[in-house]
Amino acid sequence: MSSPTSIEYFRKQSKALSRSVVAGDAGALHRIERYLGDSTSHGLTKCQYVVACEHGFSSWQALIHADDAERRLAITMEREPVLNDNGLGISDVYLGSPRDVRLAVLQRDRLILRSKLDDVKRTLKWLRLNLPPLKTARRPVSSYFLKHVAEEDIGYITNGVFIAAGLIAGYPHRFYGEPNLYFGISIRALRAIEARQVAAGTRSL
Secondary structure, rough: OOOHHHHHHHHHHHHHHEEEEHOOHHHHHHHHHHHHHOOOOOOHHHHHHHHHOOOOOOOHHHHOOOHHHHHHHHHHHOOOOOOOOOEEEEEEEOOOOHHHHHHHHHHHHHHHOOHHHHHHHHHHHHHHHHEEOOOOOOOOOEHHHHHHHHHHHHHHOOOHHHHHHHHOOOOOOOOOOOOOOOOEEEEHHHHHHHHHHHOOOOOOO
């Protein structure tokens, strides 16, 4: 059964957009025109369609019937506008490129991450089964390190996939201005995972 919490997030956005359009807000009118071509069409149903499209769904019904994890991935990516398949921000290779190139690369890599819902779901499942979160991000651990630990059990995943899963799961985190995010997780549980993997021969000392 789908979670009402993630759906409610989009319902609130749709109602807010409808109110803004009625009030004549220029930004809201532009959003309507972008997907409908006519800003006079601003009923709640129309606004729901626009909000769904803005988050990568083909329609409001597609959003409603989507997997809860997909809706949560869309919400997470909206809240973290530089989150992409590689992590946070674009690769250093493109930092000296023109702005339009950097934006294009970021958008491409965000679409790649959005397409990896199955990877996000299995990472999310692994996290919930293996790594209890701390209440705060005290002594946080790098997402890049943690993804390698997870890979010993679930196979290859990208840094962006791990970060998305950690954020969806609600782990406390810190950002230090690099592609990685640092999560507050149980170090005791992490050591137990590593010991299990060493004993199973999937991880070296």
